Amino acid sequence: MSKVFVLDTNTRPLDPVHPGYARFLLKQGKAAVYRRYPFTLILQKVVEYPPVKPLRVKLDPGSRTTGIAIVNDVSGEVVFAAELSHRGQAVKAALDARRAVRRSRRQRKNRYRKARWANRKNQKKDWLPPSLESRIANILTWVRRLSRYCPIQAISQEVVRFDMQLMERPEMKGMEYQQGTLAGYEAREYLLEKWQRACAYCGEKDIPLQIEHIHPRAKGGTNRMSNLCLACEKCNRAKGTQDIAVFLKKKPEVLKRIQAQARQPLKDAAAVNATRWALFERLQATGLPVEFGSGGLTKYNRTTRKLPKTHWLDAVCVGKSTPERLQVNGIVPLLITATGHGSRQMCGVNKYGFPIRHRQRQKRYFGYQTGDMIRAVVTSRKNKGVYVGRVLVRATGSFDIRTKQGRVQGISHRFCTPIHRCDGYSYQQGAGHSFPA
Template sequence: MQKVFVLDAKKTPLMPCHPARARELLNKGRAAVYKRYPFTIILKDRVGGDVQAVELKFDPGSKTTGIALVGQFERGLEIVFGANLNHRGAKIKQDLESRRANRRARRNRQTRDPSYRRDPARFNNRRRTEGWLPPSLMSRVFNVETWAKRLQRLVPIISIAVETVRFDTQKMQNSEVSGVEYQQGVLAGYEVREYLLEKWGRQCAYCGAENVPLEIEHIKPKSKGGTNRVSNLTIACMRCNQKKSDRSIEDFLKRKPTALKKIKAQTKKSLKDTAVVNATRYAIGNTLKSFGLHVTFWSGGRTKFNRTQQKYPKDHWIDAACVGETGAKVYIPNTLKPLTITAVGHGSRQMCRVDQYGFPRTTAKKQKVVKGFQTGDIVKAVVTKGKKIGTYIGRVAVRASGSFNISTTNGTTQGISWKYCQRIQAVDGYNYSVHT
């Protein structure tokens, strides 16, 4: 299980403690719950204390970013917190495309009085700032920044290690890397191999075989002028690799024109997820540098090398723990369960919903806060009378009438009065669940 974050009476972060120790402090009245996710307690009778160095590590991804906190103890490096942060970039892109389509349809629609369109065009006055990224990409940067700030307030972090590139393109383009290095799996080969495995779907490009040992294969044989550039490399099983030998791909697949066409098209494509990570790497790096901590940057090949050497399973938070030089030897307890964090946003600024033609179909929004509660807050409701007697803990959906809905693990209970509710944690743009 996760360690429990601890703050002293002045909200200064101390070293995380074992859940049993936190339970003891709470039962004795020496501490109170400060935050539910991630679970944090605040001490009532203590200020200051001895702390060890803690390193914050990120493994940024297109859809999910791994987060790990690694403590530097006398017994060695040990992870004390792990989390998978799910981004909402795809949802943001979808919403922006929907809004653009509605606006375009309204502008092109024939109306009786088009005078409101006679103003000069304003789009020529718009300028993008230096380093501009689309909102769907910036949301990933903001998520990393948000959680770096939150964890810095809860844990004595002294340094940050971040995987800025999933694949080191300079190493992949290095013509001096020999085929022996690819097969033996040295660090330079890990960069190329991991890229090709992702690009070709972890299956043989020629026969589609899966869950078999795969080898790096030259599409155009080196004996006929082929190079070691990634555009000339693919993944093949041993049987296909030996069968193709030094033949041209046109000769080898002359009886499979569909497969030949597919492979030629795939060689010209780059990984979309890789493009997303590479586009945001500088923004993430510059953001983390502003924290005033020592920041180091590493590649994905180094991460995978560290993880496979320690025989850890593949997961985002485990990859985060294995980032960098200190990730070469880090202890991960078998009982540690990562926290799953899903970005859901802070609601929509859209005043009302629209129909398929872009016209309003609902009334304007009412007040956002009702009786001190807001939709998305985590509340505890103890109902003492009526048909719904019981205790409910979950997310609340507010109504102007003061009769709320509470979503728990057992479903949604409707019509609970605000008088029975007590807020545990305010809505913060994220949903939480514990990985089992």
């Protein structure tokens, strides 16, 4: 199982302990819960503790999900694993909606307003769009957070793809490089990402896939990426040299989806490429040694150790520092989803940009704010019982609690006890796996 983080009385990180020993410390009153996610204890008394063992945090950055793992380089034990889901798409959608509303307001015939189209200041050299900046901020937040709870001494990050051709002949460039020995390999990796590792026609996954020409070469089709997709052998044979419109005549929805996806660029890969070196530089600024590895090396490490492909296992296998034997049995990853800290918009508007409501300037009431995880023990009236979940606060002191069973309304703040303060993330335990030794 994943270990439990432990802090001494001065909040300095100690070696993580087994969950069974953590329960013993709590039962004996030797430790108290310091933080719920990730679960962390703090010792109540000063005791002699053996020297801590240095650990390494390993990162597999992705556009939508980033794998995180803490590994002991000597024993190969995986101490902690998590999968961090980003909110870059939500950030972009919010910015698009705001831009649409502002554009609508500016297009009205408001002659009394001065033009403000030329008031933009020069952007910083390392500026990134907010949707990409949020991804980097999420990863840095968790690296710093884990460093406070665990004796981390090094960082490993997956940065670039594996490219043996360039390593063998560094002087190669231009057309010679583009048409080299790895051109087909890179093309296949690109297509696997673009088509989500599934057959474009039937949608089957986890089967051998072949590169398929959407417009057949026999009828003038090219080898451009926009004309390539992936297909299983059965669909590839059935299509043959037919035009895709003829082959999918009875499936217009599939035809429309394939034509749209073929023209769509690989946005996720572009997001990772735009942020990888910026993240690397900011990790170096933490003062810890940073090792970078390629995607090819990660895949090699995972394949030779016979591990399935998941985000957290990819993180475990990042870099040359990966031990020969990894202890991954029973590890339950923590699923972390970035939710943000709310909106700074003080005036809600309708689709035309007109104000319809005003938000409260105060977030916290009676010591609680919306999103805090609480435990409420109601001793009387119709809501009598024990409830655990996230709270929705009101200025009146009558709160709502969102539990697994549903939403409970009208809980007084007097019955509430905080469990975990709102920190911009939601948490869920993943599924455990058993792997061959």
